Amino acid sequence: MNSIKGLIIKDLLQLKSYRKTLIVFILIFIAVSISQESTVEIGNMLVLMMTLGLGMFSIATFNYDEMSKADRYLLTLPLTRKQVVRAKYALVIGSTIVGSLIGIILSSIITFVMSKNVPNLLDLGLMSLGGILGIGLIESIQIPCIYKFGTEKGKIQMFIVTAGIALLAGGLFYMGEKANLPIGNLFESLNQFLPFVLIIAVVVMYGISYRISVGIFSKKEI
Amino acid sequence: MENILEVKNLSKKYQDFELKNINIALPKGMIMGIIGENGAGKSTTIKSILNLIQADKGEIKIFGLDYQKNETKIKEDIGVVLDDSFLSEYLTPNDINKMMKQIYKNWDETLYFKYIEDFHLPKDKISKDYSSGMKMKLKIAVALSHHPKLLILDEPTSGLDPVARNEILDIFQDFIQDESKGILVSSHITSDLEHIADYITFINHGEIVLSKTRDELLENYGIVKCSAEEFQKIASKDYVKYKKNRYEYDVLVENKFEFKKKYDAPIVDKPTIEEIMLIYIKGEK
Numbered sequence: 001m002n003s004i005k006g007l008i009i010k011d012l013l014q015l016k017s018y019r020k021t022l023i024v025f026i027l028i029f030i031a032v033s034i035s036q037e038s039t040v041e042i043g044n045m046l047v048l049m050m051t052l053g054l055g056m057f058s059i060a061t062f063n064y065d066e067m068s069k070a071d072r073y074l075l076t077l078p079l080t081r082k083q084v085v086r087a088k089y090a091l092v093i094g095s096t097i098v099g100s101l102i103g104i105i106l107s108s109i110i111t112f113v114m115s116k117n118v119p120n121l122l123d124l125g126l127m128s129l130g131g132i133l134g135i136g137l138i139e140s141i142q143i144p145c146i147y148k149f150g151t152e153k154g155k156i157q158m159f160i161v162t163a164g165i166a167l168l169a170g171g172l173f174y175m176g177e178k179a180n181l182p183i184g185n186l187f188e189s190l191n192q193f194l195p196f197v198l199i200i201a202v203v204v205m206y207g208i209s210y211r212i213s214v215g216i217f218s219k220k221e222i
Numbered sequence: 223m224e225n226i227l228e229v230k231n232l233s234k235k236y237q238d239f240e241l242k243n244i245n246i247a248l249p250k251g252m253i254m255g256i257i258g259e260n261g262a263g264k265s266t267t268i269k270s271i272l273n274l275i276q277a278d279k280g281e282i283k284i285f286g287l288d289y290q291k292n293e294t295k296i297k298e299d300i301g302v303v304l305d306d307s308f309l310s311e312y313l314t315p316n317d318i319n320k321m322m323k324q325i326y327k328n329w330d331e332t333l334y335f336k337y338i339e340d341f342h343l344p345k346d347k348i349s350k351d352y353s354s355g356m357k358m359k360l361k362i363a364v365a366l367s368h369h370p371k372l373l374i375l376d377e378p379t380s381g382l383d384p385v386a387r388n389e390i391l392d393i394f395q396d397f398i399q400d401e402s403k404g405i406l407v408s409s410h411i412t413s414d415l416e417h418i419a420d421y422i423t424f425i426n427h428g429e430i431v432l433s434k435t436r437d438e439l440l441e442n443y444g445i446v447k448c449s450a451e452e453f454q455k456i457a458s459k460d461y462v463k464y465k466k467n468r469y470e471y472d473v474l475v476e477n478k479f480e481f482k483k484k485y486d487a488p489i490v491d492k493p494t495i496e497e498i499m500l501i502y503i504k505g506e507k
Contacts, residue, residue: 006324013317014310017348069307076272076302076374077325078294221275 003079007087008094011061018060025053030106034114043111043119044127047103051131054099055139058092059146066151072222081220085147085213092139093206100128129198136202138162140209147216223249225283226372226404232270232280241266241428244280248421251401253394255415255436256408257499258425264408265305267425268376271406272302284372298327301365305377308361311350315343318364326368337363355386362393373397375407379414387411391418412495416440422495424502431502436495443498444478444490447471456485463505474501 033046065071074084104124111119141161146154229246241263248254256264270277273293282289284296309318315338323329338345341359349357358378365373373394379387394405395418409415415422416436423433432439446461453464453471460481464473474497475481478490493501 002324006321009324010309010313010317010321013320014312017312064310064312068310070309072269072274072307073302073304073309075274076297076300076304078297078327079325080294219276222269 003083004087004090007074007079007084008091011058011064011087011091014061014064015057018057022057026050026102026106029053030110033107034110040120040123042114043107043124046107046110047100047124047127048131048134050103050106051096051100051128052135054102055092055096055132055135057099058095059139059142061088061091062143062146063151075222081218082214085210085217088143089206089210089213092143093136096132096135096139100132103131104128126195126198129195129202133198133202133205136205140205141165144209144212144216147213147220223251224286226250226285227271227406228281228283229267229271230281232267232277232282234266234270234275234277239263239266239428241270241277244270244425244430246406246423246430246433248404248406250404251398252420253398253405253407253418254421254423255412255419256406256423256425257410257412257415257495258408259499259503260410262425263428264410264425265376266428268304268374268406268408272374298368299371301368301370301373303358303361303365303373303375303378305380308357311357312348314348315345315360315363318360322364322367328368330367330369333369334363334367337366354381355383355389358382358386358390362390366393366397371403373403373405373407375405377409378407379409379411387414394418412499416495424499426503439495439498440492442477442479443493444475444481445493445497445501446473446475446481446487446490448473448487458507460484463501463507465501465505472497472501472505474498474505 029046029049033042033049036042036045065074071084075081104121107124108119108121111117142154145157145161148154149157225247227246227248229244232241232244234241239261244263244267246254246267256267258264266275269275270280271282271289273282273289285299287296289296309321313321315334319331319334322334323331335345338360341356341363343352343356343360343363349360352360358381362378365375375394378394379390382390391414394407397403398405407415407419419436421433422436422439424431443462446456447470448456449470453473456473460475462474462476464471474493475490478492481487482490
């Protein structure tokens, strides 16, 4: 556990050079959100942007590692390949959750200051879960691609894989509708359990992605 | 003598390169230098030993333990310096300390900062702003600060000026004062190894062509400089290889004393490790 903590500390310390950029981004997010018409939109926009923004931010640590060929060096330390991958997932998932929490707090404050209304935390929570699902989908595809192809090639592969999944999902949906399958009803019934569906989807996505990444990294010649 | 590192029949085949049956035995208290030209297989050997690349076959024992089965445990007691790989250059020595104390059970913060101070490395400056010598010293400070028993160093002096190289070689010599420790170091700068190594292992085209003690190499081997006519009189079994120069032949012999006796040769030069390596690589038989 300490080893994973050490790796996360390394990544967080690397990211400190981005401190000012991060603050500027948060200010921009706030400014863009405030420009929305209703306080509900402000809240939703800020939560979504903070979740996506901080989630993507942590992915930058892969670039640092690649620049210094750190993976090779890390594996000479008392660490296993699995621990190296696990630490990355912990960082990425952790920063996404922290991003959504900061988003909820900031949007609650802004909503209260602007309208004197108490913000609807359930709505904000749902919005943040949606944001986590969105960024989770991107990260779940992106991280194994980075382990397999590197940060540069990984981006291209990620777009190919994402486009492939989107096409496949769209195709299945289209075929389902053509075949008069009750897809619309299925989505409506799922809507009742939306928070649980989102949480399960996020856990399953990251779980599959983690297993693929461990498989790739365990065999990788570094 | 007990071996701190043993490599048996290590092989790895790539499309365009093959590491063939590498055997290494490094006794405790000794420094073994691996020499060879660029691309000879020095780094591949080190990476295979460290399991960074998966060998096709071979057995590696460190501290008497099977490396594959005890990798994490063994890595607690080895310090590694790689020429082309380290932590991000956006980390300061202070940052590295925060990370390493979580990773190594034996991390010695006091010792680490002593090295940092002795090497005149600014604690709060990112290593991106360091000179090449300072960056290498930082890698060495990290490699030494968990009291390792074995150092594995890949080209630790490449790209450094003579003063920095000398300082770094002194550090390795201090480390080996404790005779329970050992160092495996690869370098293409043979003069460095001539100063510090007890054993020299020469790798060429993925194969070990010789592995002997430094004294055996420098004291017994010899280079005979002779004319073409004189060279014709030397039996093939009495020399290792020869190199034809414009006016003379350089003939490498394994035992200069026997050679002197047999051929009544008055002068057989004492070779440097670089000369031995060059004749092995460029010479003919």
